[in-house]
Amino acid sequence: KNEVEQSPQNLTAQEGEFITINCSYSVGISALHWLQQHPGGGIVSLFMLSSGKKKHGRLIATINIQEKHSSLHITASHPRDSAVYICAVRSETGNQFYFGTGTSLTVIP
């Protein structure tokens, strides 16, 4: 069983739709990261969360520590949001990182 599970694995949306990507984890964590990887490109760190909610532009990330669950929301989605979104957690006991396998998002004009 993976320490980090993401859903869905693949997601296709129409431009303008509200998108939610979910992440559940089974280990104790000190922080949770949402990463974005464009095809053929590097990886960008979108958010780091240890509690509550963060917002940056059209992106919103939330985390529920008790339920060991995080969500990444994209409002008014745009084709340039098409990418793989990866959830990663940092263990509370050390510097071990666990990664989800990613959610591939395609936004159609």
Next chain:
Amino acid sequence: GAGVSQSPSNKVTEKGKDVELRCDPISGHTALYWYRQSLGQGLEFLIYFQGNSAPDKSGLPSDRFSAERTGGSVSTLTIQRTQQEDSAVYLCASSLVRRGQVGYTFGSGTRLTVV
């Protein structure tokens, strides 16, 4: 530089050869991480350097893999006697602790192909 720089961007090598991958982190970043991403797989943690502390090598898949960080800056990941299963994109990231928060910056990766 402004970002994390990795070289080479692409490397094709013959099975059994040794390879060295280089990472130049952002100046002043105290932490440096190596990951790899195999085709169709998620990111896999390899090794972590923090300041002058002993590195966390818990993610290295075998003793053919080693890494060093010179002077707390540039890092080299070495793979000896490469195997075809070593083919992957090797990613380096660095981070800076700021006000208790940690922001990670990734390099664009080195695509290694073992033939």
